[in-house]
Amino acid sequence: MKSQIRKFVxxxxxxxxxxxxxxxxxxxxxxxxxxxxxxxxxxxxEKAYNIKIKDDELTPENLDSINxxxxxxxxxxxxxx
Amino acid sequence: MIKANxxxxxxxxxxxxxxxxxxxxxxxxxxxxxxxxGVVVGLSGGIDSTVTAALAVRALGREKVFGLMMPExxxxxxxxxxxxxxxxxxxxxxxxxxxxxxxxxVGFYRRxxxxxxEVIPNFGPxxxxxxxxxxxxxxxxxxxxxxxxxxxxxxxxxxxLPLHAYLGxxxxxxxxxxxxxMLEYYHADRxxxxxxxxxxxxxxxxxxxxxxxDGSADIKPIAHLYKTQVYQLAEYLDxxxxxxxxxxxxxxxxxxxxxxxxxxxxxxxxxxxxxxGLNNKLSSDIVATAAGLDPQTVERVWSDIMRKRTTTxxxxxxxxxxxxx
Numbered sequence: 464m465k466s467q468i469r470k471f472v473x474x475x476x477x478x479x480x481x482x483x484x485x486x487x488x489x490x491x492x493x494x495x496x497x498x499x500x501x502x503x504x505x506x507x508x509e510k511a512y513n514i515k516i517k518d519d520e521l522t523p524e525n526l527d528s529i530n531x532x533x534x535x536x537x538x539x540x541x542x543x544x
Numbered sequence: 545m546i547k548a549n550x551x552x553x554x555x556x557x558x559x560x561x562x563x564x565x566x567x568x569x570x571x572x573x574x575x576x577x578x579x580x581x582g583v584v585v586g587l588s589g590g591i592d593s594t595v596t597a598a599l600a601v602r603a604l605g606r607e608k609v610f611g612l613m614m615p616e617x618x619x620x621x622x623x624x625x626x627x628x629x630x631x632x633x634x635x636x637x638x639x640x641x642x643x644x645x646x647x648x649x650v651g652f653y654r655r656x657x658x659x660x661x662e663v664i665p666n667f668g669p670x671x672x673x674x675x676x677x678x679x680x681x682x683x684x685x686x687x688x689x690x691x692x693x694x695x696x697x698x699x700x701x702x703x704x705l706p707l708h709a710y711l712g713x714x715x716x717x718x719x720x721x722x723x724x725x726m727l728e729y730y731h732a733d734r735x736x737x738x739x740x741x742x743x744x745x746x747x748x749x750x751x752x753x754x755x756x757x758d759g760s761a762d763i764k765p766i767a768h769l770y771k772t773q774v775y776q777l778a779e780y781l782d783x784x785x786x787x788x789x790x791x792x793x794x795x796x797x798x799x800x801x802x803x804x805x806x807x808x809x810x811x812x813x814x815x816x817x818x819x820x821g822l823n824n825k826l827s828s829d830i831v832a833t834a835a836g837l838d839p840q841t842v843e844r845v846w847s848d849i850m851r852k853r854t855t856t857x858x859x860x861x862x863x864x865x866x867x868x869x
Contacts, residue, residue, distance in 0.1 A: 497855035498687045502707040518678070518704060521686045 465533050471507055472529070476500055486529040501526065508532070514539045550826055551834045555772045555816060559780035562773075563602060566765050570603040573738075573763055580738040580762070582608030584731050586724055587638070588795055589613075589626025591787060592742040592766060595774050598781040599765050600740060601634050610731055611638035614724045616647055618798040626787055633784055639731075643723050652719040659712030660691055663703040670696040674797035675705075675713060677807065694799060717796055721757025738762035744771045746815055750849065751856020752807050759859055770816040810837075810845060818845045 465486055473481040476496055483493070490496045496504065504526060505516050514536070525535040574580050582604055585597040600609045611631040615624045624640060631638035647653060653669065660667045667673070673693040689705045691713065705713065725739075732739045741761025743753055748767040753759035766774055771792075778788050792812060808815050814835045821831035821842070828839040828846070835842065 491851070494854060497851070499707070499711075499855075501686055502689070502710060506707045518688055521688060523686060526686065 464536060465529050467511075468529050468532050471511075472496075472504075475503060475507075484529075486533075488529075489523070489527050491523065491527055504532075508536065512536055512540065550821070550830050552772070552813070552817065554834070555770055555820060557769075557773050557776060559776050562769075563599065563777060563780060566599050567603040570600065570763065570765055574604065578738050578762055580732075580736060582610065582735060582737040583740045583763070584610045584612060584728050584735070584737050585740045585742070586728050586758075587611045587613050587627035587630050589623040589630065589787065590790065590792065590795070591771075591774055591778055591783070592744055592747075593627075594630045594783050594787050595778050595781065596740050596742045596765055597630060597634055597636065598783060599777075601636060602781070606635040607637075608737075609634070609636045610735060610737060611636050612724075612728055612731060613638065613640040614643050614727060615640070616642065616644045616720065617653070618796070620795050620800060622790075623795055626790070629784055630787065633782075641727055643720070643727070646723050647719055650719055650723075652716050655716040656713060659709050659716060660693065662709040662712070663691060663705060664693055664701060666695070667693055672798040674799035674801040675717075676702075676801070692799065718754045718757055720796060721754035721759075725757050725760050732762075740765060741767070743767050744774050745769055746771055746808070746812065746819055749819065750807070750852045751859045753859065755859050770820060771812040772816045810835075815845070818842055819849060822846050822849060 469481065469484075469486070472490070472495065473479060473484070477484070484495065488495070490500070490504075501521070505521065508514065509516055516539075520535070524531060526532055570583075574583070583600040585593055585600060587593050587597060597609060597611060611627070611634070613624050613627040613631075628638070628640070657667060657669065660673060664671075671693050673691055676690050676692050678688040678690060689710045690702050691705055691709075692700065692702045694700045728739045731737070739761050741753075741758065741764040743758070743764060744766055745768055747753060748764065766777075769777070775788060810818070814837065817831060817835040820826075821828075821834075828842040831837075832839040832842045837845075
C-alpha cells in the first residue's frame with residue numbers, strides 16, 4: 464500500500480523525482496503538495512480505495528505523509544461500511 | 545522600538561507624508577518608466593480602488609485619470625452606484641461597461657452552474673451562491689472548499705467541493721477578473737494610459753488575485769500599504785464615508801462573500817497585525833496581545849501566511865525561460 468501511495472504522490476506532484484522524500488516526510492512542510500494538492504490526494508484515495516473521507520478526517524495526522532496515509536487507510540478499511 | 549509598544553497604533557502612518565511619497569513616485573513612474581499620459585482605474589466602489597483613484601488624481605490631475613465600472617449579473621447592487629460616486633467626487637471621466645454579455649459569450653454562467661451541479665444537482669440560474677473556505681484558522685494547510693447555495697425558495701445548502709468541481713468554479717469565476725482587465729487595457733491603449741492595479745499589502749503578499757486578471761497592472765500604488773493604512777489614507781483623501789464604512793467584499797459571487805470567508809483566516813484588522821508582526825519578527829505573544837488573540841492562533845495564522853506565500857509565488861512570476869535572454 465505504501466508503494467502505491469508513493470507512486471501516486473511522485474507521479475502527480477513530483478514528476479517522477481522522489482530522492483528526498485521518505486515515508487515519513489511531511490508533504491506540506493516539504494512543499495510537496497499545497498491545498499489544491501490535498502484535494503487531489505483526497506480524490507485519489509476515495510476513488511482508489513473506495514472510501515469517503517469526512518471533513519473532520521482531513522487532518523495532517525491522517526494525510527500528511529505516506530506513513531500517515533497508510534495508517535489512516537488501514538483504519539478506514541477496517542471500519543464497517 | 546517596535547516590540548515594547550506594539551499595538552494597532554503601530555500601523556498608523558503619516559497620511560500626508562505617505563500621500564506625497566506615493567504621488568511623487570507615481571509621477572516618476574508614469575513619466576520615466578512607462579511613458580504614459582494618465583491612469584485607468586477599475587472602480588468597484590471598494591476602498592482599495594477608490595484610494596488608488598484618489599492618489600492618481602492627486603498625482604496627475606483629474607483630467608488624466610479614467611474610471612471604469614464593470615458590473616455583471618452577480619455584482620452587488622451597491623457596487624456600481626458607489627463606483628459612480630467615487631468618479632463624480634473625484635471629477636474624473638468614467639464609463640460603465642456591463643460585462644454580463646461578455647461573460648455569457650465565453651460561457652461563464654453555464655460553466656459555473658455546471659461545476660456546482662456536480663455537488664448540487666438542482667442548482668440553476670435562479671440560485672445564489674458563494675465559495676467558502678474552511679480550516680484556515682487551524683493553519684495546518686488542510687483547508688476545505690465548499691459551495692454555499694440558496695435556492696429560489698430560500699433554502700440554503702452547503703456542500704464540500706471535490707477537486708474537479710472546485711477547479712471548475714475557480715476557473716470559471718476567473719473569467720470575471722480577466723474580462724475586467726481586458727477592458728481596462730482596452731481603454732488604457734486607446735488613451736495611451738497606464739493601468740493601475742489596486743491590491744493592498746495583504747492581498748499582494750498572499751496572492752489574493754487572479755493571474756492576468758486583477759493581478760495584472762502597470763502600477764500598484766497601494767500594494768505596500770496594510771489595509772488598515774489604506775483606510776487611513778482614505779480618510780485623509782476625503783473618500784466618501786459610505787465607501788470607508790463598506791464591509792470589504794470580494795463582490796465576485798451572487799451571495800455576499802467576505803474576504804475572511806473565502807481566503808483569509810481572520811478579519812483584515814487582525815490579519816494586518818499578524819502580517820506586520822511576522823514581517824517585523826515580533827513574538828507571537830506580543831502580536832497576540834495587540835490583535836486580541838491567543839499566541840497559538842497567531843502561530844497558526846503565520847503558518848497559513850507563509851504557506852500561501854509559497855503556493856501563490858507562481859502568480860508573481862514572469863514567464864519562465866529556458867535560458868536568460
